[in-house]
Amino acid sequence: MDVIVDGKRNVEVQGEPGDVLSVLTAAIDFLHTQGRAMVSVTVDGKPLMPDQIVEQLQGVEIDQVKVLEIGSEDKVTMVNNCVAELEISLPELPAACHSLAEVFYSETPEEGFEPFQELASLWGHIKRRQILITNALGLNQEDIVVNGISLAEMQLDLNSFLEEAARAIKDGDCVLLGDLLEYELAPRAEQESSIVAVLKEHAKAHPG
Numbered sequence: 001m002d003v004i005v006d007g008k009r010n011v012e013v014q015g016e017p018g019d020v021l022s023v024l025t026a027a028i029d030f031l032h033t034q035g036r037a038m039v040s041v042t043v044d045g046k047p048l049m050p051d052q053i054v055e056q057l058q059g060v061e062i063d064q065v066k067v068l069e070i071g072s073e074d075k076v077t078m079v080n081n082c083v084a085e086l087e088i089s090l091p092e093l094p095a096a097c098h099s100l101a102e103v104f105y106s107e108t109p110e111e112g113f114e115p116f117q118e119l120a121s122l123w124g125h126i127k128r129r130q131i132l133i134t135n136a137l138g139l140n141q142e143d144i145v146v147n148g149i150s151l152a153e154m155q156l157d158l159n160s161f162l163e164e165a166a167r168a169i170k171d172g173d174c175v176l177l178g179d180l181l182e183y184e185l186a187p188r189a190e191q192e193s194s195i196v197a198v199l200k201e202h203a204k205a206h207p208g
Contacts, residue, residue: 001062003027004069020065021057027070028135037078037136040071050131075136079203082129086196089126096122097186101178109174116169116177120162126192127155133199137206144202146194154195158188 001020003011005027013026020043028038041048044066048056096119103112130151134141141152161184168176 001065002067004067005031006070006072017062019058020060020062020068021054023062023068024053024057024070027068031070031072032075032138035075036072037075037132038070039073039078039132040069042069042071043067050128050135076203079133079136079206082133083196083200083203086126086129086192089122090192090196093119093123093126093189093192094186097181097189101181101186104174104178104181109177112174112177113169116165116181120165123158123162123189130195130199133203137199137202139202144195144198146191146198151195154188154191158185161185161188 001023002009003013003023005011011027013023014030015022015026017023017026024041031038041053043057096115100112100115100119103109103115131141134144134151141155142150144151146154161180165177165180165185168174168180
């Protein structure tokens, strides 16, 4: 398997990794010693999102993959850029939930289906950025606590309501969709700013 890091081919990793995930982990550990953080992973030309990596690569034998390509960025720069991006995009999230709830309560609820998919996509992007930050800081989602609840617990909680919303779309239950957006998803959208504030504090305390 050819391991490419920031364009450099045939990079050797330390230890004796047993699978592709172990190779990636070793490469990430090396990058951390250089003050850099992984920002992209491509396996045989297929980009992987941060939340797909463990599921897609764990247990995959090394000879099953031809090319593992990793992109990295200066750790401090990457974290600061992600935080700045999140601070810009987060204010629109609660407002979008409230606006969509109004659409689903209206006489033309079908007009909300496509915007809801866009909202879910934006939220997924926000969560992937949060994962990049926690990985860069060498933290787990269990380590990030906001108002007494870990980021991992908050993610599971959010996922359950997004899945319920997806079922409501499938069932055509627009009133339920409106209720979920107004009373469950909007409050959780407001929590995202607190999450980013906590991540920002961790970043300031990180030695870099």
